[in-house]
Amino acid sequence: MAQRTSRRAFLGAGSVGVAAAALGLLAGCGTGTDRQVSGSPPARGRRVVVVGAGLAGLVAAQRMAAGGMDVTVLEARERVGGRTWTLRDGFGEEEVDPADAQHADAGGEFVDADHVRLQSLVGEMGLALDPVGDRGEDLVVRRGVALSSARFAAEHDMDAAAMAVAHTVLPMLRDIDPADAPASEHAARYDATSVGEFLTGLDISEPARWMVARTLIDEFTVPLEDLSLLAFLQVAALNWELDDDEREGWRIRGGSQQICERLARGLDRVETGAALRRVEQRGDVVVAHTEQAAYTADHLVLATPLPPLRTVSFDEPPPDRVRQAIAELGYGVGGKTMLRYPHRFWRDADWSGSAVTDLGIGSLYEAHDAQPGTGGILSTYTAGEAGVAAAAIDAADRMAAAGADIAELAALAGIDRSPAPSGARSVMWQTEAASGGTYTAYRPGQVTALWRALRQPFGRVHLAGEHTDTYTGYMEGAVRSGERVAERILGG
Numbered sequence: 001m002a003q004r005t006s007r008r009a010f011l012g013a014g015s016v017g018v019a020a021a022a023l024g025l026l027a028g029c030g031t032g033t034d035r036q037v038s039g040s041p042p043a044r045g046r047r048v049v050v051v052g053a054g055l056a057g058l059v060a061a062q063r064m065a066a067g068g069m070d071v072t073v074l075e076a077r078e079r080v081g082g083r084t085w086t087l088r089d090g091f092g093e094e095e096v097d098p099a100d101a102q103h104a105d106a107g108g109e110f111v112d113a114d115h116v117r118l119q120s121l122v123g124e125m126g127l128a129l130d131p132v133g134d135r136g137e138d139l140v141v142r143r144g145v146a147l148s149s150a151r152f153a154a155e156h157d158m159d160a161a162a163m164a165v166a167h168t169v170l171p172m173l174r175d176i177d178p179a180d181a182p183a184s185e186h187a188a189r190y191d192a193t194s195v196g197e198f199l200t201g202l203d204i205s206e207p208a209r210w211m212v213a214r215t216l217i218d219e220f221t222v223p224l225e226d227l228s229l230l231a232f233l234q235v236a237a238l239n240w241e242l243d244d245d246e247r248e249g250w251r252i253r254g255g256s257q258q259i260c261e262r263l264a265r266g267l268d269r270v271e272t273g274a275a276l277r278r279v280e281q282r283g284d285v286v287v288a289h290t291e292q293a294a295y296t297a298d299h300l301v302l303a304t305p306l307p308p309l310r311t312v313s314f315d316e317p318p319p320d321r322v323r324q325a326i327a328e329l330g331y332g333v334g335g336k337t338m339l340r341y342p343h344r345f346w347r348d349a350d351w352s353g354s355a356v357t358d359l360g361i362g363s364l365y366e367a368h369d370a371q372p373g374t375g376g377i378l379s380t381y382t383a384g385e386a387g388v389a390a391a392a393i394d395a396a397d398r399m400a401a402a403g404a405d406i407a408e409l410a411a412l413a414g415i416d417r418s419p420a421p422s423g424a425r426s427v428m429w430q431t432e433a434a435s436g437g438t439y440t441a442y443r444p445g446q447v448t449a450l451w452r453a454l455r456q457p458f459g460r461v462h463l464a465g466e467h468t469d470t471y472t473g474y475m476e477g478a479v480r481s482g483e484r485v486a487e488r489i490l491g492g
């Protein structure tokens with residue numbers, strides 16, 4: 001996030017940081033009732049079960065249903081959307097004037113210029129994009145001092161630091177094949193190095209190093225020692241050519257989750273509260289078992305993140321590398337605490353509401369700044385070590401602590417009237433069992449070991465999700481992966 005732009009605003013910024021039947025009746029099909037996946041017998045090879053009603057699963061389901069396949073979607077949660085989750089419930093306030101009802105995205109939020117499949121889907125679903133606002137100064141708060149980001153950049157010569165980083169990183173990007181990262185030149189060497197080690201070796205000032213690190217932690221949501229340099233370079237190689245305007249990005253008007261809600265409405269069978277427990281591959285069919293039922297199909301799309309698959313039993317074990325990925329693939333830690341204020345006090349002070357800080361909240365920005373209403377929502381982006389610390393306390397304490405941090409920040413910035421928040425919500429994604437983290441963040445050594453295995457079907461099982469795509473960690477990656485799996489199965 002950071003700098004009120006898309007999550008991935010790093011290289012090229014003006015300065016660094018600133019810069020998932022009859023055959024189902026076969027014996028041993030588990031705990032529940034057996035169900036065919038269609039009312040009338042579908043053509044052989046045309047039945048698909050998709051596990052996971054996030055963007056990847058629902059896009060795959062919609063494309064396959066449109067292609068004449070018989071599709072059933074199973075979703076563990078009682079809602080669709082997965083890591084797109086738009087909170088619209090008043091933020092704990094008991095009575096909210098409907099005219100002042102507001103929303104914030106707890107997960108995927110920003111749409112970048114190069115997220116073309118996502119943008120196309122937004123149009124297809126009849127939704128609109130709002131540009132991310134540019135209202136007032138951004139702040140940097142460090143060691144008890146609040147500065148505008150422009151002043152921080154000037155005082156710490158961030159342009160020189162950005163040049164130094166670019167000078168080191170840009171030549172490395174020539175080695176990188178973003179579509180097949182393990183094929184990159186020096187892949188093994190880059191993958192064996194952590195971004196933390198790499199940063200230590202850069203000849204930049206200590207404040208500049210702090211800012212670069214803060215920006216990268218917001219971007220990848222892990223402590224930088226846990227992030228493969230090759231993973232960082234792969235992402236940088238995708239988008240380093242975007243100019244500053246393109247980095248400003250958009251949000252989906254009304255919230256990102258609407259895409260999944262609209263996709264689900266267009267499908268015949270989306271079952272919520274239906275968590276996959278067991279996968280049985282039997283001859284030329286695959287059977288997906290939930291607690292309640294068994295679903296027999298010709299193809300199974302696993303469009304869940306990998307951590308929830310640790311509790312799924314596979315009668316026929318997936319390939320070794322896939323098992324390793326399920327057990328070990330790095331995922332980000334942290335999330336957002338969203339505080340609603342009765343009025344947008346930050347605007348009175350010509351502050352955008354955005355800040356990069358060394359406080360417990362991490363970073364901060366105004367959620368859906370284009371939405372109407374007197375009130376407004378400030379959303380923290382609390383990731384990496386701060387994300388671990390935030391998840392260790394209960395949500396009520398976390399929300400209170402975030403409010404206190406924002407009050408402190410406002411006081412440091414000389415903003416004398418910061419009201420108490422009137423409501424708050426907080427989501428830390430590593431504590432969400434059906435997610436297991438924010439999004440993929442390959443650990444050192446994992447790109448070369450696991451990248452390709454995530455892109456291969458095994459038997460009748462196909463993986464989909466952001467973790468299987470070039471646009472790792474983005475909504476764009478989820479959409480692309482769903483489209484790709486649908487195309488493969490339809491073409492099969």
Ligand SMILES: Cc1cc2nc3c(=O)[nH]c(=O)nc-3n(C[C@H](O)[C@H](O)[C@H](O)COP(=O)(O)OP(=O)(O)OC[C@H]3O[C@@H](n4cnc5c(N)ncnc54)[C@H](O)[C@@H]3O)c2cc1C
Pocket residue numbers: 006007020051052053054055056057074075076077080081082083084106107108109110111274275276277303304305308309312334335336429434435437438439464465466467472473474475476477478
């Ligand atoms: C805090 C945060 C900020 C982000 N910011 C951005 C951003 O600004 N821009 C951007 O492009 N992306 C962003 N992302 C990433 C983006 O949200 C994800 O990449 C994308 O939504 C992932 O979609 P998916 O379909 O791969 O997975 P998911 O959305 O996780 O969908 C998987 C589904 O599978 C379900 N499931 C899990 N286990 C089971 C089971 N056993 N049985 C049945 N169902 C199961 C889950 O409940 C879920 O609904 C952010 C993510 C987070 C967490």
